[in-house]
Each structure stands twice: as structure tokens, then as C-alpha cells.
Amino acid sequence: MRLNKRIAILSPVAWRTPPRHYGAWETVAGNIAEGLVARGWDVTLFATRDSVTRAHLHAVVDRGYEEDSAVDPKVAEYLHISEAFEHASEFDLIHSNYDFMALTYSRLVKTPVLTTIHGFSSPAIMPVYEKYRDGYFVSISDSDRAPHLNYLATVYNGIDLSLYPFHELAGNDLVFLGRIHPDKGVHLAIQVARLAGLPLLIAGIIQDRTYFREQVEPYLDEKIRYIGPVDVPGKNKLFARARALLHLNAIPERFGLVLAEANAAGVPVIAMDLGSCREVIEDGRTGFLVNSVEQAAQSLERLSEIDRAACRQRVERCFSIATMVEAYERVYAAIFDLEAAKQS
Amino acid sequence: MRLNKRIAILSPVAWRTPPRHYGAWETVAGNIAEGLVARGWDVTLFATRDSVTRAHLHAVVDRGYEEDSAVDPKVAEYLHISEAFEHASEFDLIHSNYDFMALTYSRLVKTPVLTTIHGFSSPAIMPVYEKYRDGYFVSISDSDRAPHLNYLATVYNGIDLSLYPFHELAGNDLVFLGRIHPDKGVHLAIQVARLAGLPLLIAGIIQDRTYFREQVEPYLDEKIRYIGPVDVPGKNKLFARARALLHLNAIPERFGLVLAEANAAGVPVIAMDLGSCREVIEDGRTGFLVNSVEQAAQSLERLSEIDRAACRQRVERCFSIATMVEAYERVYAAIFDLEAAKQS
Numbered sequence: 001m002r003l004n005k006r007i008a009i010l011s012p013v014a015w016r017t018p019p020r021h022y023g024a025w026e027t028v029a030g031n032i033a034e035g036l037v038a039r040g041w042d043v044t045l046f047a048t049r050d051s052v053t054r055a056h057l058h059a060v061v062d063r064g065y066e067e068d069s070a071v072d073p074k075v076a077e078y079l080h081i082s083e084a085f086e087h088a089s090e091f092d093l094i095h096s097n098y099d100f101m102a103l104t105y106s107r108l109v110k111t112p113v114l115t116t117i118h119g120f121s122s123p124a125i126m127p128v129y130e131k132y133r134d135g136y137f138v139s140i141s142d143s144d145r146a147p148h149l150n151y152l153a154t155v156y157n158g159i160d161l162s163l164y165p166f167h168e169l170a171g172n173d174l175v176f177l178g179r180i181h182p183d184k185g186v187h188l189a190i191q192v193a194r195l196a197g198l199p200l201l202i203a204g205i206i207q208d209r210t211y212f213r214e215q216v217e218p219y220l221d222e223k224i225r226y227i228g229p230v231d232v233p234g235k236n237k238l239f240a241r242a243r244a245l246l247h248l249n250a251i252p253e254r255f256g257l258v259l260a261e262a263n264a265a266g267v268p269v270i271a272m273d274l275g276s277c278r279e280v281i282e283d284g285r286t287g288f289l290v291n292s293v294e295q296a297a298q299s300l301e302r303l304s305e306i307d308r309a310a311c312r313q314r315v316e317r318c319f320s321i322a323t324m325v326e327a328y329e330r331v332y333a334a335i336f337d338l339e340a341a342k343q344s
Numbered sequence: 345m346r347l348n349k350r351i352a353i354l355s356p357v358a359w360r361t362p363p364r365h366y367g368a369w370e371t372v373a374g375n376i377a378e379g380l381v382a383r384g385w386d387v388t389l390f391a392t393r394d395s396v397t398r399a400h401l402h403a404v405v406d407r408g409y410e411e412d413s414a415v416d417p418k419v420a421e422y423l424h425i426s427e428a429f430e431h432a433s434e435f436d437l438i439h440s441n442y443d444f445m446a447l448t449y450s451r452l453v454k455t456p457v458l459t460t461i462h463g464f465s466s467p468a469i470m471p472v473y474e475k476y477r478d479g480y481f482v483s484i485s486d487s488d489r490a491p492h493l494n495y496l497a498t499v500y501n502g503i504d505l506s507l508y509p510f511h512e513l514a515g516n517d518l519v520f521l522g523r524i525h526p527d528k529g530v531h532l533a534i535q536v537a538r539l540a541g542l543p544l545l546i547a548g549i550i551q552d553r554t555y556f557r558e559q560v561e562p563y564l565d566e567k568i569r570y571i572g573p574v575d576v577p578g579k580n581k582l583f584a585r586a587r588a589l590l591h592l593n594a595i596p597e598r599f600g601l602v603l604a605e606a607n608a609a610g611v612p613v614i615a616m617d618l619g620s621c622r623e624v625i626e627d628g629r630t631g632f633l634v635n636s637v638e639q640a641a642q643s644l645e646r647l648s649e650i651d652r653a654a655c656r657q658r659v660e661r662c663f664s665i666a667t668m669v670e671a672y673e674r675v676y677a678a679i680f681d682l683e684a685a686k687q688s
Contacts, residue, residue, distance in 0.1 A: 060475075072468035075444070079472060082448035100419070104426035108452035124416035128423060131404075 006042045007332070008091040008111075009033045009055065010098050013080045014073075015064040017047035021229040022179065022205045023064075024257050025118045028140075028157045029097035032116075035158065035325030044091070046084040058087070077101060085109050093332060100128040106135060112339050114138065114331065116155070119254045120146065136335055138328075141276030144254040152331050156279070157255050158324025159315070163232050164239065164264040166312050170303070171241035173199045175267070177230070177258050178247070180206040180216060185248035185272065187215040188293055190224055192246055192270075195297040199223045200246070201238055203230045239265035244287070244303055247271040248296060256280050260319040263287070266308035270296050280319070286311040349680070350386045352435040352455075353377045353399065354442050357424045358417075359408040361391035365573040366523065366549045367408075368601050369462045372484075372501045373441035376460075379502065379669030388435070390428040402431070421445060429453050437676060444472040450479060456683050458482065458675065460499070463598045464490065480679055482672075485620030488598040496675050500623070501599050502668025503659070507576050508583065508608040510656050514647070515585035517543045519611070521574070521602050522591070524550040524560060529616065531559040532592035532637055534568055536614075539641040543567045544590070545582055547574045583609035588631070588647055591615040592640060600624050604663040607631070610652035614640050624663070630655040 009032055015023035018030040026047070033045040033055040045051065049059035060083045065073040081102050088094060088109035096102040096115045106113040114136040120126065129149055139145045139154045174196070176189040186202060193200035202225065206212045212226075220226055230238065245262040247253075252275025259269045259280045269287035271277040281287040287306065288299035317323065353376055359367035362374040370391070377389040377399040389395065393403035404427045409417040425446050432438060432453035440446040440459045450457040458480040464470065473493055483489045483498045518540070520533040530546060537544035546569065550556045556570075564570055574582065589606040591597075596619025603613045603624045613631035615621040625631040631650065632643035661667065 072466070075468050075472060078445050078448045079475065082452075086451050101422050104422045105449065105452065107430050108426075108449065122416070124419050128419060131423065 005092040005332070005336070006044070006090060007036060008058075008084055008087070008094045009036070009043060009045045010081070010084050010094060010096040010102060011045060011047040011051070012098055013048050013061045013064055013076050014066045015048075016067065017045065017051040017053065019064075020067075021231055023066075024157075024255075025097055026064075027159075027257060028116075028118065031158055031160060031321050032095065032097070032325065032328060034160070035321040036328070038321075039325060039329070044087075046080065058083070081105060093335060095328075095332075100125040103128055103132040103135060106132060112136060112335050114152075114335060116140065117144070117146075119144065136331075138331060140255040141253075141279050143252060143275045143279065152334055153327065155324055155327040155331065156319055157257055157260070158319055158321040159257060159260050159264060161264050161312075161316060161320055164236065164261050166264070166309075167240050167242075167266045168308060170243050170267075170308065172243055173201050173238075173241045174300075175238045175242040175245050175262075176200060176202045176204070176247075177235065177238060177245060177262070178204045180204050180212045180226075181208045182211050182215075183249065183251045185250045186211075188248035188250070188272075188296070189246040190216065190219045191293045192248065192296045192300070193224055194219070195293065196300050198243065198300070200225070201241070202226045203228065203234065203238060205229045235261065236265065239267050242267045244300065245269045246296065247277070248290075248293070249274055249277070251275070253277050253280075259287075260315050263311040264315040264319075266311050268303055268306040268308070268311060270299050272296075282314060286314050349436040349676070350388070350434060351380060351676070352402075352428055352431070352438045353380070353387060353389045354425070354428050354438060354440040354446060355389060355391040355395070356442055357392050357405045357408055357420050358410045359392075360411065361389065361395040361397065363408075364411075365575055367410075368501075368599075369441055370408075371503075371601060372460075372462065375502050375504060375665045376439065376441070376669065376672060378504070379665040380672070382665075383669060383673070388431075390424065402427070425449060437679060439672070439676075444469040447472055447476040447479060450476060456480060456679050458496075458679060460484065461488070461490075463488065480675075482675060484599040485597075485623050487596060487619045487623065496678055497671065499668055499671040499675065500663055501601055501604070502663055502665040503601060503604050503608060505608050505656075505660060505664055508580065508605050510608070510653075511584050511586075511610045512652060514587050514611075514652065516587055517545050517582075517585045518644075519582045519586040519589050519606075520544060520546045520548070520591075521579065521582060521589065521606070522548045524548050524556045524570075525552045526555050526559075527593065527595045529592035529594045530555075532594070532616075532640070533590040534560065534563045535637045536590055536592065536640045536644070537568055538563070539637065540644050542587065542644070544569070545585065546570045547572065547578065547582060549573045579605065580609065583611050586611045588644065589613045590640065591621070592634075592637070593618055593621070595619070597621050597624075603631075604659050607655040608659040608663075610655050612647055612650040612652070612655060614643050616640075626658060630658050 011017040011029035017026040043055035045055040065071040085105040088111040178184040273289035283289040355361040355373035361370040387399035389399040409415040429449040432455040522528040617633035627633045
């Protein structure tokens with residue numbers, strides 16, 4: 001099948017694909033493109049012009065609008081999305097990793113459109129999904145599903161394991177890695193570190209300045225440090241020093257790429273039992289699922305129960321690019337069958 | 345021609361069509377629709393659901409996003425614009441009165457798309473016009489044209505003269521009518537009123553609160569009054585009391601609907617000689633074009649030279665709905681000819 005099918009992968013243009021620091025949607029869209037290329041597909045990636053890919057790159061936006069204030073987000077989005085749809089006839093499938101906006105072009109082309117819903121950015125966008133509910137949808141976890149939408153499958157995000165070397169020995173520090181935003185529970189990670197009397201390294205872009213100033217900064221000292229955003233090598237340095245990753249999200253996680261990345265490096269994850277965390281972390285095997293700061297602190301005493309090699313093995317099995325792309329190949333095949341049935 | 349052609353008029357959804365108070369783009373889109381219906385065309389107006397029209401109304405957005413905070417602007421725009429294009433095959437022409445966004449759907453449909461450019465909302469949007477420069481464009485004044493764009497014509501905005509009764513006798517007050525925003529020169533109107541020692545009535549929505557607080561509010565007293573936004577009857581009350589309309593815009597005007605409305609009521613207009621004002625106001629005949637506050641104040645002494653009936657006659661001749669719609673009929677005919685030539 002794959003040799004004569006042409007796939008367009010539509011990535012967001014907030015950041016480069018793959019992103020330098022932050023940008024989960026672009027990360028996954030890039031991984032899908034690379035994984036498909038590796039398996040012999042003819043893939044065109046629609047992304048910013050500075051993106052790095054082995055697929056054909058098709059770009060009309062020079063740089064991510066979050067990275068370059070000269071790029072107008074609204075103009076970039078309309079030009080970028082429409083460009084992909086204007087080239088629809090060159091593809092057998094458009095696989096959108098964009099937010100709801102791309103759906104509004106989908107009925108104007110004959111090419112089938114698959115949307116991986118990387119998250120519902122706001123309840124206000126639900127009417128768009130309501131209108132286009134007859135489209136093809138994939139969820140990134142079983143927990144992050146909207147009722148009344150027909151999903152073809154859940155396909156877990158896959159990470160590039162070669163980027164995250166395995167560390168056999170545990171480090172000493174606790175690590176927080178993610179956006180500095182109340183949703184991500186940085187303040188809860190700080191509470192756990194203080195309860196446990198352990199050092200904590202905090203890394204990530206500051207998305208909510210007030211939150212950082214009021215609930216993070218006052219607690220920074222020799223033991224609890226904020227080191228700014230980190231790229232992949234930076235993440236690996238953190239993983240090498242990590243006793244555990246603290247991911248005490250305050251709202252349901254949609255997937256949680258960083259959980260898989262930490263596990264890939266052999267780092268156990270202590271995660272709030274909300275949303276998809278239960279699907280990514282196997283409680284007691286690759287980390288601990290908790291419901292409170294106290295439970296999180298207690299679980300730190302049980303870290304010796306976690307087999308670090310088992311953490312990596314689970315990521316290799318469940319959250320590798322190959323696993324993800326094989327799942328998408330099954331979804332694509334289902335769509336091609338459904339489309340062929342429509343024609344006949 | 346008109347009897348067998350179906351026209352879609354795409355109006356913005358910031359406000360109802362026609363708007364209750366402010367909303368120039370919706371006003372003109374509504375006037376085009378009504379004017380075409382009056383002349384026997386089959387017209388569908390894409391606008392908010394609470395719009396009032398004799399055309400067929402097609403709506404997916406309940407209320408204008410500027411009028412109802414429950415309406416998400418981004419979601420409303422994407423749903424509204426795409427809806428019109430999804431129905432493209434039902435029309436012989438889509439006449440867009442929307443900002444640049446609608447252009448990004450235009451190549452996905454076979455129906456020709458005419459865009460009346462009601463203004464370039466930001467230099468950042470020019471790349472969109474650059475890309476779609478092979479489209480059909482109309483400017484609303486000769487002065488508001490972008491270089492490198494091919495325009496089929498300038499079609500001046502038309503107003504509904506029946507809404508603005510003629511007042512033979514001049515009133516005593518100076519009137520400012522427009523958005524409270526530095527671009528509109530409310531502060532300059534205040535300076536003129538103070539120089540001339542005449543009362544000034546200021547009406548319009550406050551778009552820039554800081555500007556209002558710092559450059560308008562401190563000067564309000566018994567003689568210089570701010571009365572809030574006004575609807576059409578409110579405008580007519582102002583025109584009945586008006587000695588002249590002060591329109592001392594600080595940036596080039598694109599068209600200036602209120603200039604035509606005031607003239608229709610017989611009210612002379614003192615306007616800054618920037619942008620389209622020279623096209624709407626005939627200097628010395630329907631008002632005065634000035635370059636400074638001092639000139640504006642001096643021109644107040646020459647108001648007796650203006651024949652109020654001539655003001656209305658000029659609007660009837662140049663800026664009526666009928667005049668506008670006849671001009672659009674010529675543009676439509678040219679498009680149908682060009683499209684027919686493409687087919688053959």
C-alpha cells in the first residue's frame with residue numbers, strides 16, 4: 001500500500017518542526033513524518049520553512065509565530081493551512097495535526113482528511129468538531145476523547161528513543177520538566193521537594209509569568225532551582241541527574257510526552273492520576289500514580305521498587321515512533337478502505 | 345443577466361448586519377445585499393443569525409462576536425467563512441466583504457470570488473493579497489489602493505438615503521461621530537470647538553479607553569459633551585442639531601461613511617484632507633478639506649457658502665445604494681465575461 005500513496009502531514013506553525021524547546025504538537029507531527037519516511041512512504045510535511053525533516057518540506061511561513069514576533073499568527077495560520085488544502089489533489093491523505101481550523105477546509109477538497117486531536121484548546125471550539133463530526137479522528141489517549149465524536153482509534157504519541165539514552169543509575173535530583181503554568185503543577189512539585197528534603201531542578205518555558213513570580217520564584221534557593229527552557233541535550237542532562245520526574249499536573253493530561261521521555265531515559269515518573277497519566281505510566285512498574293502531594297512524597301521512598309530498564313522497555317514497546325507509525329498505518333488503511341467503499 | 349444569477353454576499357460577523365451602532369463593513373455589505381434584491385437579483389447574505397435582510401439569510405453564528413462575549417471570534421470566523429465556501433456551487437459569484445481570511449478559501453471552489461477591500465487591517469496581511477493577487481478586487485476609494493494589486497474598479501460605498509432625512513436648516517452644534525480612537529482625531533475636534541467657542545457633541549463607541557481617559561474626558565464640560573454610541577435615529581438627532589460635522593482624521597480615511605451620511609442630512613463636513621476625504625467631500629461645495637486645526641476653525645466661518653441641498657444631491661448622485669449597486673452590476677458583468685472567456 002505505502003509505495004503508491006502520498007501523505008501530507010500538516011504540522012502547526014507555532015514552532016519549528018521539530019521544535020527547539022517546547023512544542024508537543026510539532027514534535028509528534030515531525031515524528032509521524034519521520035517514521036513514515038523510514039517505512040517507505042512518500043511524505044510531504046507542511047511546516048515552517050526552518051523545519052528539519054527527511055520528508056518533502058512544503059513551507060509558506062518562514063518561522064514559528066511563537067519564535068518570531070515579525071510573523072503574524074493569524075496570517076501565518078490562514079496561509080499555512082490553506083496552502084496544504086490547495087495542494088490536496090497531490091495527496092491520497094491529509095493527516096492534520098493542527099487545531100480545529102484545518103477542519104473548516106476539509107469539505108472543500110476530495111482528499112480524505114485525518115485529524116489527530118492533540119487537545120481541545122478550549123470548550124469554545126467544540127461546535128467545529130460538532131459540525132465536522134463525520135470526519136476521521138484519532139485521539140492521543142483514551143482519556144482525552146470528546147463524547148459524540150467518532151474516533152477511528154487511539155494512537156499514542158511516539159518519541160524518538162535514539163534521542164533519549166538510557167541511564168542505568170539513578171541520580172540524586174527531582175526533576176520538573178514542562179511549561180511553567182498552574183496546569184502543570186510546578187508549585188506541587190516544589191511542595192513535594194520540600195517535604196522530601198530533596199533537590200529539585202525545574203526546566204521549561206515560562207508561559208504564565210504571574211504564576212512563576214508568585215508561586216515558583218519565592219521558593220527558589222540552592223536546592224530548588226529554575227534553569228530555564230531546555231532542548232533535547234538539556235533534557236538528557238536532567239535525566240542523567242534524575243532520581244525521579246515529578247509531573248503533578250493539576251488538570252487531566254492529554255498524553256504527556258515528557259513522561260515517556262523520562263521513562264525512556266530510565267527515569268521513574270511520579271504523576272498525578274489525572275487524564276492520560278494512567279495510560280502512559282504503569283503504576284508501580286514505571287513510576288507511581290498519586291492523588292496528592294503527600295502521596296507523591298511517600299512514593300519517593302519506594303523508588304527502589306522501580307526497575308529502570310523496565311521503564312525503557314515499556315516506552316520501546318508502547319511509545320516508540322515505530323509503534324505509533326504502525327498504528328497510523330492501520331488507521332490510514334481503514335480510511336483508504338472506507339473511501340474506496342464510498343466510490344463503489 | 346441578473347435574473348438567472350445567484351449571488352452570495354459574505355458579511356463580517358463582528359456585528360449584526362446591518363449593525364446596531366458601529367460596523368462599517370457590515371453596513372455596506374448589508375446595503376449591497378438590499379440593493380441587489382431591490383434590483384431583482386437572487387441574493388444570499390452570509391451574516392450573523394440576528395441579521396435583518398430581504399435577501400436569503402444564511403447564518404451559522406448566532407450573534408456578532410463584538411456584541412456577545414460568549415461567541416469566540418476565531419471559531420465564529422472560521423465557521424462562518426467556510427460555510428459560505430462550502431455552499432459555493434449554489435452561487436454564480438461570491439462577493440466577499442470580509443477581511444483577508446476569505447481569500448484563503450477562494451482557490452478551493454470553482455465559483456468566482458470578488459473581494460471588496462474595505463481596508464487593510466494591518467501591513468501583516470499584505471502577503472495574503474500578494475498570494476491571491478490574481479483574484480477579483482474592488483477598492484472603496486481611489487486613495488485606498490495597494491500597489492501591485494489589480495483592481496476591477498473603485499466602487500464607492502452607498503448609504504441608504506431613506507434613513508437620513510434632509511435638514512434644510514443648520515443647527516448650532518459641532519458634531520463628532522465615529523470611534524473614539526486617536527485615528528479619528530476626537531482630540532482635534534475638541535481643539536477646533538474650543539478655538540471656535542462652539543458646542544461639540546461627541547458620539548461613538550469607545551475603542552481606545554486610554555485615549556478617551558487622557559485626551560477626551562478631561563475636556564468634557566457643559567459645551568463639549570460625550571453622549572456614547574448612537575444608532576441611526578440617534579445620528580439623525582445629531583444631524584438635526586448640527587452646524588457641521590468635524591472629521592479630523594489623523595490617518596488616511598479609507599472611505600468615510602459618516603461623511604456621506606452627514607451630507608445626506610444636509611450637514612456640511614469639515615474633514616482632514618487625508619485619504620479618501622477628497623473623493624467623498626467636494627471642497628467648498630459639500631464641506632471643507634483642511635490640513636490643520638486652525639484651518640478647520642477658520643472654515644467654520646465660511647459655512648454659509650455651503651448649499652445644504654447640494655450636499656444631499658451629491659450623495660444621491662454618488663453615494664446612494666442604487667449608484668453603488670449599479671457599479672457592482674458592471675463589475676459582476678465583467679467577472680462573468682472573464683470567467684466565460686476562461687471556459688471557452
